[in-house]
Amino acid sequence: MAESRKVAVIGAGASGLVTSRELQREGHRVVVFEKSNQLGGLWVYNPRVETDLLSLDPNREIVHSSLYKFLRTNLPRRLMSFSDYSFDCAENGNRLNFPEHEEVLKFLNEFANDFAINELIRFNTEVVRVAPVEFGANRWIVESKSEELSSEEVFDSVVICNGHYTTPRVANIPGIHNWPGKQIHSHNYRVPEPFKDQIVVVIGDGPSGLDICRDIVTVAKQVHLSTRSSEIEVSKLDNYENLWNHSKIDHVDESGEVTFLDGSSIQADIILHCTGYKYDFPFLETNGIISVDDEGRVVGPLYKHVFPPKLSPCLSFVGIPSQGIIFLGSELQAKWIAQVLSGKVLLPSEDDMLADVEDHNRQLEEAGIPKRHTHRLHPHVMEYIDWIAAQMEMPSLDAGLKEMYWSIYKCAREVGYANYRDLWVFDNLAKLSL
Numbered sequence: 001m002a003e004s005r006k007v008a009v010i011g012a013g014a015s016g017l018v019t020s021r022e023l024q025r026e027g028h029r030v031v032v033f034e035k036s037n038q039l040g041g042l043w044v045y046n047p048r049v050e051t052d053l054l055s056l057d058p059n060r061e062i063v064h065s066s067l068y069k070f071l072r073t074n075l076p077r078r079l080m081s082f083s084d085y086s087f088d089c090a091e092n093g094n095r096l097n098f099p100e101h102e103e104v105l106k107f108l109n110e111f112a113n114d115f116a117i118n119e120l121i122r123f124n125t126e127v128v129r130v131a132p133v134e135f136g137a138n139r140w141i142v143e144s145k146s147e148e149l150s151s152e153e154v155f156d157s158v159v160i161c162n163g164h165y166t167t168p169r170v171a172n173i174p175g176i177h178n179w180p181g182k183q184i185h186s187h188n189y190r191v192p193e194p195f196k197d198q199i200v201v202v203i204g205d206g207p208s209g210l211d212i213c214r215d216i217v218t219v220a221k222q223v224h225l226s227t228r229s230s231e232i233e234v235s236k237l238d239n240y241e242n243l244w245n246h247s248k249i250d251h252v253d254e255s256g257e258v259t260f261l262d263g264s265s266i267q268a269d270i271i272l273h274c275t276g277y278k279y280d281f282p283f284l285e286t287n288g289i290i291s292v293d294d295e296g297r298v299v300g301p302l303y304k305h306v307f308p309p310k311l312s313p314c315l316s317f318v319g320i321p322s323q324g325i326i327f328l329g330s331e332l333q334a335k336w337i338a339q340v341l342s343g344k345v346l347l348p349s350e351d352d353m354l355a356d357v358e359d360h361n362r363q364l365e366e367a368g369i370p371k372r373h374t375h376r377l378h379p380h381v382m383e384y385i386d387w388i389a390a391q392m393e394m395p396s397l398d399a400g401l402k403e404m405y406w407s408i409y410k411c412a413r414e415v416g417y418a419n420y421r422d423l424w425v426f427d428n429l430a431k432l433s434l
């Protein structure tokens with residue numbers, strides 16, 4: 001008979017919501033801890049920014065979401081649906097468009113309502129400590145705080161869904177301490193107006209860097225995009241006359257000058273770090289069994305980015321991979337966890353899971369892929385999704401969805417990141433099963 005466990009889920013963002021649904025479907029008893037007063041996590045736009053614009057002070061008052069006002073999703077709504085709960089059905093639902101962030105929040109609220117997940121959530125309740133009752137005992141203490149009250153409760157299992165886009169990583173720039181300009185991390189970017197007439201250096205050509213460049217280039221005096229790869233990205237951002245591409249920053253100095261590796265230099269007012277985020281689990285106490293390494297880029301060891309071999313199956317993580325079809329990936333991870341906890345699906349032995357993690361790391365190394373990309377699924381997104389589905393004897397992902405994903409990827413490369421949302425055409429709708 002399937003086992004029913006008492007499970008704590010930390011966070012009521014997309015990962016926490018779908019995890020709660022899957023755990024409940026599998027007959028587990030679920031409590032969701034959510035530190036804010038509403039669900040949705042990253043998709044709750046907050047116009048407020050942190051007082052420390054680089055967000056480096058660990059004692060700062062943290063704003064969770066890194067959304068900017070004009071953000072549109074980077075996947076069409078069809079690829080942000082859950083497997084049996086379609087985003088298409090939301091208002092204005094054209095399955096091929098890239099909605100604005102408000103619609104994603106609405107979709108998540110509808111999802112939570114339809115599966116009665118709200119009732120499981122303790123809002124305004126921050127988890128401050130998660131620790132094993134005793135090592136090897138397979139039960140966990142969850143300490144939480146709401147207003148002035150602290151409480152401790154024991155759970156059979158904890159699933160961590162706290163999101164990974166809140167603790168910024170900034171670039172190390174020689175001379176920065178004497179540089180007189182302003183620095184901001186994209187976590188604290190909301191609207192373009194503060195950049196009006198400014199000379200801005202944007203570091204990083206990930207999705208946020210490119211979105212923000214496009215946002216501010218219409219108001220800023222000059223925008224200089226500094227990237228590791230150089231040359232390619234500006235061409236992806238239309239032909240703005242006030243936008244240039246540069247190599248990495250070599251150093252800055254007290255006169256306000258920013259010098260790039262290629263020897264060129266400019267006088268700048270603002271450096272905008274679009275340099276990503278760190279995995280961060282300030283509440284988690286595992287005696288070093290789980291660590292966050294490589295400046296916050298790698299958490300582990302984690303079997304298939306989900307289970308820490310030594311603490312499985314009672315501790316698990318949803319949403320660690322940084323790319324792919326994220327909502328669906330989280331849903332499959334959640335189903336896997338739920339079925340492992342009920343005993344329907346078995347995990348390999350601890351040694352075999354550790355060997356698998358080591359094997360994964362070795363493969364990355366042999367392929368010359370830096371350790372910082374440990375949780376990056378590209379180009380194996382579909383293999384990962386299909387592998388997890390296979391653990392539960394579920395069919396592989398719909399071929400039409402796979403084709404849709406890769407056609408977006410191809411389009412973004414061809415027409416440029418700035419334009420692909422409007423120029424992408426998918427003429428193989430007939431292949432989709434929904």
Ligand SMILES: Cc1cc2nc3c(=O)[nH]c(=O)nc-3n(C[C@H](O)[C@H](O)[C@H](O)COP(=O)(O)OP(=O)(O)OC[C@H]3O[C@@H](n4cnc5c(N)ncnc54)[C@H](O)[C@@H]3O)c2cc1C
Pocket residue numbers: 010011012013014015016033034035036039040041042043064066067068071072073074075080125126127128161162163164165208283318319325326327
């Ligand atoms: C700028 C930006 C744009 C993005 N665009 C897309 C996109 O277009 N499409 C896409 O699929 N993905 C996108 N992503 C990725 C996105 O983060 C994921 O899709 C997804 O929303 C993550 O959900 P999550 O539940 O894992 O985390 P979150 O949404 O961050 O939710 C985590 C929740 O945990 C709560 N929490 C944290 N710590 C605690 C604690 N100690 N106690 C209690 N509660 C806690 C938080 O309050 C929050 O509600 C984007 C990310 C960024 C940064």
